[in-house]
Amino acid sequence: MMQTISFLSAIAIPAILAFIPLYALVRGVPAYESFVEGAKEGFPTAIQIIPHLVGMMVAVSIFRETGALQFYLSLFKPLLAWIHFPEEVLPLGLLRPITGTGALAYAENLMSTYGPDSFLGRLAATMQGSTDTTLYVLTVYFGAVGIRRSLYAVKVGLLADLTGVLASWMIVLWVFGG
Amino acid sequence: MINYIWLFMIISGVVAAAAQGQMDLVTQAALKGAKDGVAVCIGLISILVFWLGIMRIAQDAGLLKVLARLLGPVVRLLFPDVPRDHPAMGYIVSNMSANLFGLGNAATPMGMKAMEELQKLNPDPKVATPAMCTLLALNTSSLTLIPTTMIGLRMDLGSTEPTAIIGTTLVATFCSSLAAILLDRWFRRRMSRRMES
Numbered sequence: 001m002m003q004t005i006s007f008l009s010a011i012a013i014p015a016i017l018a019f020i021p022l023y024a025l026v027r028g029v030p031a032y033e034s035f036v037e038g039a040k041e042g043f044p045t046a047i048q049i050i051p052h053l054v055g056m057m058v059a060v061s062i063f064r065e066t067g068a069l070q071f072y073l074s075l076f077k078p079l080l081a082w083i084h085f086p087e088e089v090l091p092l093g094l095l096r097p098i099t100g101t102g103a104l105a106y107a108e109n110l111m112s113t114y115g116p117d118s119f120l121g122r123l124a125a126t127m128q129g130s131t132d133t134t135l136y137v138l139t140v141y142f143g144a145v146g147i148r149r150s151l152y153a154v155k156v157g158l159l160a161d162l163t164g165v166l167a168s169w170m171i172v173l174w175v176f177g178g
Numbered sequence: 179m180i181n182y183i184w185l186f187m188i189i190s191g192v193v194a195a196a197a198q199g200q201m202d203l204v205t206q207a208a209l210k211g212a213k214d215g216v217a218v219c220i221g222l223i224s225i226l227v228f229w230l231g232i233m234r235i236a237q238d239a240g241l242l243k244v245l246a247r248l249l250g251p252v253v254r255l256l257f258p259d260v261p262r263d264h265p266a267m268g269y270i271v272s273n274m275s276a277n278l279f280g281l282g283n284a285a286t287p288m289g290m291k292a293m294e295e296l297q298k299l300n301p302d303p304k305v306a307t308p309a310m311c312t313l314l315a316l317n318t319s320s321l322t323l324i325p326t327t328m329i330g331l332r333m334d335l336g337s338t339e340p341t342a343i344i345g346t347t348l349v350a351t352f353c354s355s356l357a358a359i360l361l362d363r364w365f366r367r368r369m370s371r372r373m374e375s
Binding site for chain 2: 013016017020021023024027029031034035036037038039040041042043046047050053054055056057058059060061062063064065066067068071072097099102104105107108109111112115116117121122125126127128129130131132133134137138140141142144145146147148149150151152153155156157159160161163164167168171172175176
């Protein structure tokens, strides 16, 4: 299983990179021109998120560097220690459903602090990839059509995020070890 | 909500700094945060440009349509109360495909179009329908196959193996999506049972 996972990890991108342009060639689509067309959207997208990311990273940075985060985390410590969950990652799990950019900023922070190839770095990346900004998606989608009562959608979204966090932790622990 | 959380972090930070008598910590942290925020965005430009380019090839070559056809039966299973040929189906499949490839930018507009179509089937426009909840469950549980942003970020931070997390992410995302679908089903059944009684 572990070999399969690392093999898939290694070949996924090269396979996609080879397959997509080849498929385009077969279908008579000018791959390079399509690429350039799509790629153009990348720059404005990256620039657009600057205000969000700066705003969130300023708050996160203040929250962390002043020791406020440590104070709140210390309240959770006994529980985390009891289940052996790495406490450094807790803020990421808490931020993720609320703010995509905030969680991205926090994940970046974890990876640059502990190194992207450390256990915490890998766990942060995996958690980030397997959960989503539940409250944001809910607001955007339901807001767009004027839904006021969301039934059980919030509960399902948040419980799925919790599952993602716990599953990430277990699978990273299993594949890469503590 | 996000406003409160943002304010909460800043105010707690200021209070914490004041309690230690080190107010300059706040200023330093704020400037550092701002600098890091810009740096992360600049670092992301390359990966966004690259992947959006590749994904456009897939779209132009009709690969997304092929995917829609492949996902058809799954979608009908997930959305039993949406008529087979309803336009909502097409948007739902496009939304799912875009999510699978980590195309958040493409997924969001398609998801919103799907919502609009589902709203047309809704007897009470203020209250969500079970189909809408299923669509949200799929979107909030993150179905991503290739976590492009994370790979880009890891590359940017000098990882020796930026793609090492694809496998673990795949397994974790499968678990959270499965949980979302099962929970959605469970809540859906509980609600319809309540309505009958």
